[in-house]
Amino acid sequence: MTKGNFPVDKLKGIETPFYYYDTDLLKRTLKIVKEETKKYGFIQHYAIKANANRRILELIASEGFGADCVSGNEVKAAITAGFPASKIVFAGVGKTDKEINLALDLNIFCFNVESMPELVVLNELAAKKGKTAQVALRINPNVDAHTHEYITTGLNENKFGFSMAHLDNAIEVLKSLKNLKLIGIHFHIGSQIEDVHTFDPLCDRINELQDLFEAKGMKLENINVGGGFGIDYEDPDANPISDFQRYFELFHKGLKLRDGQVVHFELGRAIVAQCGSLVTKVTYVKHGESKTFVIVDAGMTDLIRPALYQAYHKVENISSDLPIQKYDVVGPICESSDVFVKDYELNESKRGDLLVLRSAGAYGEIMASQYNCRDIPKSYFSDKI
Numbered sequence: 001m002t003k004g005n006f007p008v009d010k011l012k013g014i015e016t017p018f019y020y021y022d023t024d025l026l027k028r029t030l031k032i033v034k035e036e037t038k039k040y041g042f043i044q045h046y047a048i049k050a051n052a053n054r055r056i057l058e059l060i061a062s063e064g065f066g067a068d069c070v071s072g073n074e075v076k077a078a079i080t081a082g083f084p085a086s087k088i089v090f091a092g093v094g095k096t097d098k099e100i101n102l103a104l105d106l107n108i109f110c111f112n113v114e115s116m117p118e119l120v121v122l123n124e125l126a127a128k129k130g131k132t133a134q135v136a137l138r139i140n141p142n143v144d145a146h147t148h149e150y151i152t153t154g155l156n157e158n159k160f161g162f163s164m165a166h167l168d169n170a171i172e173v174l175k176s177l178k179n180l181k182l183i184g185i186h187f188h189i190g191s192q193i194e195d196v197h198t199f200d201p202l203c204d205r206i207n208e209l210q211d212l213f214e215a216k217g218m219k220l221e222n223i224n225v226g227g228g229f230g231i232d233y234e235d236p237d238a239n240p241i242s243d244f245q246r247y248f249e250l251f252h253k254g255l256k257l258r259d260g261q262v263v264h265f266e267l268g269r270a271i272v273a274q275c276g277s278l279v280t281k282v283t284y285v286k287h288g289e290s291k292t293f294v295i296v297d298a299g300m301t302d303l304i305r306p307a308l309y310q311a312y313h314k315v316e317n318i319s320s321d322l323p324i325q326k327y328d329v330v331g332p333i334c335e336s337s338d339v340f341v342k343d344y345e346l347n348e349s350k351r352g353d354l355l356v357l358r359s360a361g362a363y364g365e366i367m368a369s370q371y372n373c374r375d376i377p378k379s380y381f382s383d384k385i
Helices: 008-012 023-040 054-062 072-081 097-106 116-128 164-176 196-215 244-254 269-275 305-309
Strands: 018-021 043-047 066-069 088-090 110-113 133-140 180-186 222-224 262-265 276-287 292-296 315-317 324-330 339-347 354-357 378-381
Touching: 008 354, 023 043, 023 054, 023 244, 023 269, 043 269, 054 072, 066 072, 072 088, 072 097, 088 097, 097 116, 110 116, 110 180, 110 222, 116 133, 116 164, 116 180, 133 164, 164 196, 180 196, 196 244, 269 276, 305 339, 315 339
Parallel strands: 018 378, 043 066, 043 262, 066 088, 088 110, 110 133, 133 180, 180 222, 222 262, 292 324
Antiparallel strands: 018 276, 276 292, 276 354, 315 354, 324 339
């Protein structure tokens, strides 16, 4: 029996909860991204923070993508999965000496530097190794991404990047740091941005900054616009692949590039979110005073986005074709926030039914925890099940 893209009979025999990945959808997504970036000579670095599953990383690396890392262990994961060091960028406001030294030893492509103290420390560590580190200044452009406050990163109030007010000073300091080479500028204004025109002000700000750097006699080889492009959580079947054509075309038209400049992207969610689902089993159906609860064996430890961001994931009962009922779908964790959806219309559910939480390929498995001493969910793939 198959329901949607889910081989129900095969999934029944697997201990729940677990992550299930549609490798065909992932490959189709990667193909489209490659085609669209090739049109303009753009370079895509997959944002490993979205999903660091070893097989997912290997599939993406095999298609020639670069990697965007925000920790030393992500750099290690990228190398292990087959991403070349020459295509790795390393961002993050709190890089430790250990992490920086690891990346220096691997000769990664670029450090996206986020503060004045980091510039100084990176220069010192590079000097000790007799190396010159390539850097891009991460600039906070004060552009509103119009997304959830926890995943907005480009406003003055956010911790990320150099503020516009401190940029002149950073440029002057850079000139005195002999073991750093400025090769570009970097931005990331937020995540799950659904309206592509939200990026228009970013393009305008980048064009202004290009003039500023040129006025100071500095040529920028690389423009890294980050990521943040969203997906359709409401109807993943209607829109399994984001509109990458419009996304990349916007930057092609909006950026006033100089000869030889290369534009870099750091998409994560838009690459992997739709290919992943969390599969869970109904443990109990509980009839309360005013609500009926479907209690499943997955919880906020397995998919924290609903509890953390009040995020929506479409839920489907792939075991039932019975009439629709209204439920709260909740997990077993001893927290009132362990709720996936409330007052949700779902096929009538009973103990043992399989439910899937869709669009969970990004910030799902990677954010799983062992709170309540729970096991980390395993992962399975459509082509190896």
